[in-house]
Amino acid sequence: MAPSLSQAYRRRWWMAVTSIIENLLFSAVLLGWGSLLIMLKNEGFYSHLCTENVTEGHSNLSLTEQTGWLSCIEQEEILNLGFTIGSFIISAATLPLGVLMDKFGPRPIRLFGSSCFALSMVLIAVASYNPKVLSALIFIAVSMNGFGGICLTFTSLTLPNMFGNVRSTILSLMIGSYASSAVTFPGVKLIYDVGVSFSVIFWLWAGFACLVFLNCFLNWPGESFPAPEDIRYIAMGKLRGKELDQKMTDTNVVLREQEELKKLPSSDEAPSDGAEAQSSPPFRRSVCSPIFLWSIITMAMTQLRIIFFMGAMNKMLEFLVTHGDPNPSEVLVKESEEQVSLYSSIFGTLQLLCLLSCPLIGYIMDWRMKECEDDVSSADGEKSPSSPPKRDRKIQKLTNAIRAFIFTNMLLVTFGILSLIDNLPIQVVSFILHTAVRGFIHSCCGGLYAAVYPTNHFGTLTGLQSMISAVFALLQQPLFMLMLGPLKGDPYWINLGLLLFSLVGFLLPGYLFYHRRHLIQEKAARDGQSLSLNQTNDSSKHQGTNGDI
Known part of the structure; x- marks a missing residue:
């Protein structure tokens, strides 16, 4: 149930902490x-394809x-090729998962994942x-x-909706994990190098994944998490306040919350702002807009x-050691294996930097957004105009x-x-930059x-972009074969x-700069019209007052 x-x-909080751990593992x-890859090669996966290992007797000897x-x-x-397929699924599955989660909620997707x-x-x-x-x-x-992993990630990204003011922080931790x-x-390779059996490691890992299933079955709700602006979330906040004030028992609180939440419309049924619905452009216009097309090129x-x-x-690290020697000595081969193992472990360890880089790019994206507030809440809960905002919210986001x-x-x-x-x-520095870019680009x-x-x-736009980028990234397999x-x-x-191809990425911020200047000009024109209208109204009121006198 x-x-x-x-x-x-x-x-x-329990769900958030366990989700971060589950995302990591x-x-x-x-x-x-x-x-x-090193472990698979050591275990002999597809080793029989090697030309030196063609006879049945030699194959048995190898085993x-x-x-x-x-x-x-x-x-x-x-x-x-296996890695190409798995990494493709991680990115390409986001679009259908988004549709399924909107329909069924995160619980069944997380259980299946x-x-x-x-x-x-x-x-x-x-x-x-x-x-x-x-x-x-x-x-x-x-x-x-790949599919199971992205299911766990995708469903965990909705959980920060339950955290109100710290929503962005929890979200950055989810993405970082x-x-x-x-x-x-x-x-896992460090455990493998110690001498633990390859099969034992993966059997235990499968058992731990069953604990993820159990945790989701016991704690994740059947419906989607409401956003902070959702009426259901506001109702829960009010109910928590009433619980503290009236010191009601837990049983009564649960019953009252469930009764009141059932009376509230779901996020799909909640009334929307008519003006916003009318002003919202059609989806085709968003897909065909220059910003989306440039973003696809950059992300791909x-x-x-x-x-x-x-x-x-x-293979890159191996080449830096052997320099392409077609007949390397046994000493060089051993050195190559040791260096590749060492630097691949360094690269993997540096991936933890994503926990720091994701909040950093989130800070850049939220820079001076508090200065864009154009209204504050009054004592009775209604919004009243404050002093003119220093910055336009949309322009600042851009x-x-x-x-x-x-x-x-x-x-x-x-x-x-x-x-x-x-x-x-010096490749250690490139590892750090690779990790930073991987943590930054999706938040951007x-x-x-x-x-x-x-x-x-x-x-839908995010899922579509992710799928197109995943299809384009399939080119890494022919590039690998070419190398x-x-x-x-x-x-x-x-x-x-x-x-040279990565220089294309600067065209997107270049176009965004042009688009931002256009928005600034539009805002200046609106402000000028508003000022002229206010002056006209003030002049009319002044004339009316003089007439009364």
Whole structure:
């Protein structure tokens, strides 16, 4: 039996803390692919594709007697294809999930998502028992892992609605924990390196995912969380105040809350502002607007840059050690493996910086927004006009979005430049920049859509943008094959091309600057008309007063 919304409101802090932990351990963990790839290769996934491992007898020898499995380009390519599919699902599933969550609420989606994640861990564990026969299960596993993870993330983003004034802080922590979940596989690899069995790790992980299912079943309500401006949320706040004042028993409070909440309209049935509904542009106009089209180009470019680096990072690091030597010595091979393992662990650990970078970009997006308030609440609860606002809210939101995009694109370009440098230690700086960009870019885009487009278009536009970006990011697979094939493992030319392509990201803030200037001119014209009208009214009143005298 699902708890009521009022019961969930009392448990909101427990739900928030557990959601942050669950996002860290179960959401976009696939983005820590570098560490998972090392473990999969060590366990022999698709090792039978290597040309040196063609006979049945040699294959059996590899399974029983060799200390390590053979590795080759064919193995790298097919495993990277699995990462491409999983990362695509993480981004592309947001649009259908948004539609489903609007219809069914977060509870069934979260239950299904945790089940998919647990099953993905079971499939990986089972496949490790006989990788030569069961390696193909990795494609089903990463698909279910990506889908289950994004279900947990997407549903947790609605939970901050229950926190009123600290809503933005909780939301930034949710996004930060999602972005930081790439640290999970590097952490798992440390346990694996200690000597814990690969299959045991993933069986235990599947068991922990079942706890996520149980937590959702016991604590998440069957209906969606109301936003702070929703009448149901206001009613809950009032009821909590009455509870404190009258010191009623918990049983009576629950019954009273449920009775009053049932009388209130749901968010779908709540009356909307007629003027706002009439002034809201059609969805087609929002989709075809230049801002949305430029944002798609920027987000698609950034997504490809981020995903390609994650998928190809191990081979890039390997090339920096071997410098493309076709016949490396055993000492060089061992050094390469050690360096790749070390730097992939460093990269995974740095993903925790997303917990800091996401609130930072949120601060940039909220810069001086308090100065835009144009009315204050009076003592009787009604709004009365205050002194003229110093800043226009929409223009300030747009200004903040411009600054955020410029800052993010500068970090992305700097990251691209550092990726071209043939130096291992300096790549740690590129890891930090990569993490910052990954934490910033989605907050930038969300803030822009909130500033420019109607509220009822926000979710669909965000999901559509995410899906298109995911489709474009599929290009990382042919780029990876190009790097391993014709380029002999040298990522320089691909990184240079992506660096030049990333300069396109500055066109969006350039257009936003033009659009902002147009809004400022419109506001100045409106203010001038309003001032002229006020002067005319004052003059008429003055003449009327003189006539009475």
